[in-house]
Amino acid sequence: MTHAQAPFGRWDPSPLTEVVASFSGLEAGWWVAGGLAIELAVGHPIRSHDDIDVLLLRQDQLVAQQALAGWQWWCADPPGSLRPWMPDEVLSLGVHDIWCRPGPDHPWRIQVMLDESCGHEWVSRRDSQVRRPISTLGMTSAAGIPFLAPDVQLYYKAKAPRPKDEEDFDAVLPLLTEQQRRWLADAITQTYGPHPWNKRLEA
DSSP states (O other): OOGGGOOSOOBOOOOHHHHHHHHTTOSSOEEEETHHHHHHHHTSOOSOOSOOEEEEEGGGTTHHHHHTTTSEEEEEETTTEEEEOOTTOOOOTTOOEEEEESSTTSOBOEEEEEEEEETTEEEOSSOTTOEEEGGGSEEEOTTSOEEEOHHHHHHHHTTSOOHHHHHHHHHHGGGOOHHHHHHHHHHHHHHHOSOTHHHHHHO
16 A cells, blocks of 8 residues: 555654654564665665655564554555554454554554564565575664665565665665675566666676
């Protein structure tokens, strides 16, 4: 579900500092995702953002309710209808998008994304053949903020790149290591087939 598709109120993304304060100290892994993850990898702002994403593993999904106690949480049931996410409700496979706001009269502030895992491996929700150790799923900024590794974030963005995704790709491409480029090119080919990004990744 995209924000433009859902007439459920406006967005006013939480500042990154507020997100970090809410999720830090929890006994589960979490990572800033989306365009802000790319900015944290690059080390400076790239563009404006309509939302702020936090990635959790499905096994740790209730951490979102702990971090945002007292908030409203709405999950997107396929193919994209929002409904309240009840306290302590374990969301099933296929539900991976949660919108969060402090109350009914407030704008949406944080979007939580759920990804899959198997043992010590992260498993792409788009292709179960695409995996990597959970220990390599994220990185940490100089300020100590955990964020989704740029090659993983670009893998998701590669499905149907929008102008902002192309902008993110251009910004972080020079910083990708040879290993990250190789992993990303292989993952894109495995899931999406031939892709215009791969020539640049292999250059």
